[in-house]
Amino acid sequence: MSAPGLQRFDNIPETALDWHRAAKDSGQQGGRGAALATVVETWGSAPRRTGSQLAVASDGRIEGSVSGGCVEGAVILAAQEAIADGRHRLLEFGVSDEDAFAVGLACGGTIRILVEPIGGTLAEDTLADLVAARAERRAVSYVVDLDSGAGHLDAEGHTDRKRLDKSGVETDGTIFVAVHNPPLRLVVVGAVHIAQALVPMARIAGYDPAIIDPRAAFASAERFPGETLVEDWPDEAIAALGLDARTAVVLLTHDPKIDDPALEAALRSECFYIGALGSTRTHAKRVARMQGAGFDAAAIERIHGPIGLDIGAAGAAEIAVSIIAEMTAVLRGRRS
Structure with missing residues (x-):
């Protein structure tokens, strides 16, 4: 790790x-x-x-x-x-x-x-x-x-x-x-193929990324050479990293066991962007879980899901482009 x-x-x-x-x-x-x-x-x-x-x-x-x-x-x-x-x-x-x-x-x-x-x-x-x-x-x-x-x-x-x-x-x-300003940070939960495209793009855009995934096979130095990898459960990892108003959080696993603890931590923080991968149907289930966890409508509306600007993205690289674009739009006040 x-x-x-x-x-x-x-x-x-x-x-x-x-x-x-x-x-x-x-x-x-x-x-x-x-x-x-x-x-x-x-x-x-x-x-x-x-x-x-x-x-x-x-x-x-x-x-x-x-x-x-x-x-x-x-x-x-x-x-x-x-x-x-x-x-x-x-x-x-x-x-x-x-x-x-x-x-x-x-x-x-x-x-x-x-x-x-x-x-x-x-x-x-x-x-x-x-x-x-x-x-x-x-x-x-x-x-x-x-x-x-x-x-x-x-x-x-x-x-x-x-x-x-x-x-x-x-x-x-x-x-x-x-x-x-503090340097921009990107916390990526899920060391998946989209993260492999997203992380180098984020670096070019001025972000300092950290990748969280408790699955050792995913969060490996071979897949993410030279990057900060945290092989731990997201709630503990995020507590160690800390989230502030210059941090974006991106959830990419599709697995509620991994995504949801990170999502709850993000919703309790001042991070400027929260994005979660998944279809409209998947996001509806995610919203229901957050409601069950006690978050109100205003908090839940902070979640960008499905993640990224709608540019008709196909494939990991284009999805990563859409995510970076949406993060930028939110950071610069062009999108809530």
Whole structure:
């Protein structure tokens, strides 16, 4: 059995904080050892989306990207200057058609990049709180005044931005809101052939999957190489993994003994998507069982069954496409 171990997409804030603290402990740069560069606004085609980040250390190490290589050199130089004097910079670059083509875009555009020295205008405590929230899978926004460089965390506001994963500027371009959502997770119950198609698609779409199945013959490393496999009963497995508002749950076994404990756990959680494989008739029986288990109509309506958008899917791969599409529609508020 592979132990649950969900991964994070990037560790740019974490890396920057580590570099800063290491430099501070060694007495370098007056206690400042790193800066964070963040794409705050784009026009036209831009190599990286708003919110993309680059960490720059005082010794020249870098992690991440803000332009796919087009303007990194100038940003790194500005970051070194910011580390030295403790003041933020707001940079603007035009990306030429030639540079844009080199990183896979048809034409160029313009990007604005905020460079913040840690221990300067970006307070170490604020970054540490952000890193802690990310580790605890708490969605937060980092709100910064682009003129003064003063920033703070907001755990409650910007709900639309969080739902859409959309960082951006507000208040006539003077305030930047960086959304830090927990990574998306997908919990698949049933290591069946549809799961074999669904899991790699989910990874491409930005999900970190975990596959639960008490049947060793199904939940094998040969069938799911490199994936998180939990050979346990779903209620116990889900209790260990945990479900939150950035988690989708997909039930694929057709077996109530396996699906139903997971379904009940999902209905009691805040997971944003619950889908269950089966025909309309199968789903009707599932609804009756959930009613018998004490769930009300509002809770049961959260179950997407039959699972997936109706695209006329035939075969495991097309069913997987329909599931990913429906998960995306629910996540982005296009489908309830």
